[in-house]
Amino acid sequence: MFPYPSGNIHMGHVRNYVIGDICARYHKLKGDEVIHPMGWDAFGLPAENAAIQFKTHPQDWTITNIKNMKDQLLKLDLDLDWDRELATCNENYYRYQQELFIDLYNAGLAYKKDAVVNWDPVDQTVLANEQVIDGKGWRTGATVEKKKLSQWFFKITHYAEELLSGLDKLTLWPEKVKTMQKNWIGKSLGAEIKFEIAGKDNFLNIFTTRPDTIYGATFIAVSINHQIISEVLDTASIEKIRKDFEEVSDDKEKIGIKLNLRCKHPILDKEIPVYIANFVLDNYGEGAIFGCPAHDERDYEFAKKYNLPIIKVIDCLDTELPYIGDGKLINSPLLDGLNKDKAIEEIIKFFSKTGTGHKKINYKIRDWGVSRQRYWGCPIPVIYYEDGSYRVLDKSELPVLLPYDISLEGKGNALLNKDEWRKIICNKTNKKAYRETDTLDTFVDSSWYYIRFLNNKLDKPFDPSKANELLPVDKYIGGIEHAILHLLYSRFFMKALRDIYNLKIDEPFKQLFTQGMITHKTYKTNADEWVMPIEVVSKNGKLLRSKTGEAIEEGPSEKMSKSKKNVVEPNVILENYGIDATRVFMISDSPPDRELEWTDEGIQSSKNLVNRIERYFSKKDGDVNLEVEKEVEKFVNNIEKNILSFSFNKCVADVYTLFNYLEKKNVYLYNDKLSKKILICLFPIVPKLSKSLNKSLFKSDDFERWPEINIDLLIENKIKLPVQIHGKLITTIDTNKGYSEKEILKSIYELDKIKNKMQNKKVTKVINVQDKIINIIIN
């Protein structure tokens, strides 16, 4: 539980925390040791933006929001361990993060380099690759620019293989998230091949997954950012080409600029031309490829456009070109007759021998750029000297506190203009020095908070023995939007910390549950103005805006969002319906991993259920017999099973089923011992009501342990046995378990419905699945 303190709790938070709260309460009743903490992901840009907009300070804004949201959370009456509370913007958190940064640096997992990075022009900061979606900033939606800057990186690529292979062991994670991470890591097997540049004592490295098609290579293409280009073209021409590339309207269109360069073919005695091509990515492989037009779609398109030769090296029809699939190698003296896999193997052997290439595993994932050119974040504990060299501080020099007194008015990072903070004298060298003014990506903050929760007051980042004892987190609940950001970073952190601190933990989160969004119908006026649901009234079957009487059009149900105004406020709901009804509705209609549509009917019927339970327990009537006991036992068993499998919607159905049964039988248990059982099972779902009933019926403030299941009570002897003919249900017959097939068939053949079907046909076969079903086959 680690919300961003944006100001208010919304329904999405409520759903998330109710799910977690049910789990926590259940496990506590089971006698398990439960840690159910809450903290604040409190650094980040919205605070700076809000501070500028409202003429306040990011810290004040954040602290006020935390206070406000905490008040709202308290009203939800969640069973949280508030004494574990933490906020990343507190010195007591981020100073330990600075220690971890030093640890990572010393372990070679944090480093600084010049790199072409993603620049968000709106937020005025660098973004990690993971934070760029469709070329746009994940928060601002602004088109990301490329900038060359010196930046801090975390070496997530060091763990690329383990981050990938580890996914298989995460059996309690949704497949979908694992697939997304797999794609992001993007492992591919292939070869790196050296191409000698004709007339120069220099090479060009390329990566390929299809070294078998080397005989079909007819050109080389490099990315616009490839360093070889600067050796042949001046900066102005490069910029001109870069611009031309950017201006292509169809971004799939292939454009190439032929360079005054040729490469020697690594096997054949010939030279092939080198192009700059817009479709070659600079951040994948070597930023350079060899083109084999006959067997690659892009290369084919490119070759057609620039009249490059197309040489077939895999046997196929000319009409099939470009042919991507497997086949027999041709026109390839060393490989002729082999199929693809064998040819790849052979050619790599050959290259290794001649020194022109080798086997290579390539990953798409890049190191995590963590520098942010913003004030409101964790300062990076580094200083720079006047000669440009830098020093990562010692732990004894920590904390590097974020100065409060700054001006956000100017452009860029406020820390840059804060000289009295930035300019220091290095206490080791006595030289003039400057503090690093970049701060850490807030995803760093959230990559280890779950460890800090284990002991939030410790005077070091965490206690390794506690971590070993309690991690990984058993149940981790959140939205799918974290699939490759937070969840990948946290996995990286766990592995890095494992290696640094010699921990026994490989993965941070054992079970991951991704909850669905809450949606609501949308409403618009004819003038295309969004209208809050609360303003809409229905009159004579027509929707009107209550204030003005304007006609309202109802739109599809969409994710609740402020911009579409289709939100309901938790505090309003709590006031009108109470916490128990709110909890019931959060889990009742849809399975928790799917969308939940907010409806007035839904929340109302949840309230009705809560009232009904209360009413039920106000009366005593009827006899408690074995059948009732069995029904209650079934209820306990089902609730438990469904809580454990996150099938909370079925838990609600179990509650209805139980009370439907009891009321139908006119059995009102009141303070019978069965009521105690029922109330314990209701406690995780409707804690307030359950607690108050327990108090009034049993004069107790506490609950006993979650009831042990008595298996004997779950066994049902009397059954309705389905009887089929040719697999189609004809009727059912009342009998006891363990019936004799012979005898039951005798009575089955006496049934009218069966007789009608059988007429004078002969039974050829009887399938008796004992105690389950009987299927009769007739000719």
Added chain:
RNA sequence: GCGCCAGUGGCGGAAUGGUAGACGCGCUGGUCUUAGGAACCAGUGGGCAACCGUGGGGGUUCGAGUCCCUCCUGGCGCACCA
């Protein structure tokens, strides 16, 4: 384009290969009440019926919503990844 997931009444959704539609919402009829965002009772997949029904078509099986093949539709993710 590639990958993943899903398609079940009017709606949300239940069903270890074994009685499809649990449970809820909505709806219909009735009861109670000064009143009720209430409660209670009966009903509610389609069809007068025989029967027909889980996106379409094939298959495996005594038996398929569930497994296999194929197609269609929708959602999500990735997308010039060499």
